[in-house]
Amino acid sequence: xxxxxxxxxxxxxxxxxxxxxxxxxxxxxxxxxxxxxxxxxxxxxxxxxxxxxxxxxxxxxxxxxxxxxxxxxxxxxxxxxxxxxxxxxxxxxxxxxxxxxxxxxxxxxxxxxxxxxxxxxxxxxxxxxxxxxxxxxxxxxxxxxxxxxxxxxxxxxxxxxxxxxxxxxxxxxxxxxxxxxxxxxxxxxxxxxxxxxxxxxxxxxxxxxxxxxxxxxxxxxxxxxxxxxxxxxxxxxxxxxxxxxxxxxxxxxxxxxxxxxxxxxxxxxxxxxxxxxxxxxxxxxxxxxxxxxxxxxxxx
Numbered sequence: 001x002x003x004x005x006x007x008x009x010x011x012x013x014x015x016x017x018x019x020x021x022x023x024x025x026x027x028x029x030x031x032x033x034x035x036x037x038x039x040x041x042x043x044x045x046x047x048x049x050x051x052x053x054x055x056x057x058x059x060x061x062x063x064x065x066x067x068x069x070x071x072x073x074x075x076x077x078x079x080x081x082x083x084x085x086x087x088x089x090x091x092x093x094x095x096x097x098x099x100x101x102x103x104x105x106x107x108x109x110x111x112x113x114x115x116x117x118x119x120x121x122x123x124x125x126x127x128x129x130x131x132x133x134x135x136x137x138x139x140x141x142x143x144x145x146x147x148x149x150x151x152x153x154x155x156x157x158x159x160x161x162x163x164x165x166x167x168x169x170x171x172x173x174x175x176x177x178x179x180x181x182x183x184x185x186x187x188x189x190x191x192x193x194x195x196x197x198x199x200x201x202x203x204x205x206x207x208x209x210x211x212x213x214x215x216x217x218x219x220x221x222x223x224x225x226x227x228x229x230x231x232x233x234x235x236x237x238x239x240x241x242x243x244x245x246x247x248x249x250x251x252x253x254x255x256x257x258x259x260x261x262x263x264x265x266x267x268x269x270x271x272x273x274x275x276x277x278x279x280x281x282x283x284x285x286x287x288x289x290x291x292x293x294x295x296x297x298x299x300x
């Protein structure tokens with residue numbers, strides 16, 4: 001699944017725009033384009049041996065026709081060999097670079113390193129998209145389908161026409177979001193990533209009991225439409241999550257919202273510590289003279 005996501009994401013205009021917002025990834029794409037352009041403009045040449053042999057063959061044919069042998073045949077053959085050697089070396093190097101750039105390894109590494117920046121750029125795209133959608137929500141009214149727009153006509157139909165092209169952009173942002181979130185994650189069946197993707201908690205912050213069931217299902221299935229676009233524009237809590245963990249934490253909080261904490265008392269089973277009593281001080285016996293002095297003081 002990870003490789004499939006990668007192939008799809010490379011064709012996603014919203015992800016490409018997010019890449020362009022990250023300097024390191026933008027530079028990667030610029031270099032990739034330069035290599036491809038140069039490869040397309042460089043003429044293909046045969047091997048140095050074949051190029052030199054072509055000069056020799058032409059010289060022999062000319063000699064057989066005219067009876068005159070050119071004195072510079074060997075020099076021209078040698079020059080052809082050298083030119084072909086240089087051109088071949090350049091092409092081999094460019095083809096190697098092109099394979100590196102078109103393979104998934106380099107871009108995958110960059111996308112993992114700059115995942116936070118990519119998601120931030122996608123979040124900015126989502127914000128701009130919903131600002132544009134919000135301009136047409138009031139005029140749209142209750143219209144949600146093409147048939148309803150045709151029946152309503154007027155401002156509602158115009159608003160529908162303006163909003164309809166925004167839905168594929170929303171789809172592209174969400175596809176790019178999950179492609180970016182997949183970097184560095186296990187993406188097979190039963191993975192935390194798959195759980196997060198199908199949870200319905202990666203589109204809106206704070207899903208709760210007031211979230212319409214239909215909208216939650218739309219977010220779980222990723223089947224976006226104008227109704228969902230209008231919903232996102234109105235609630236103001238649509239977002240692009242920063243990580244798979246954030247989505248799962250939101251899902252856990254929602255699913256455990258009605259759980260009752262265990263109220264049983266906590267029994268302290270730590271060993272009882274009994275203080276050691278201090279030894280009493282020995283009693284001092286009074287001397288005979290001291291006792292007699294006390295007695296005299298009592299009788300006086």
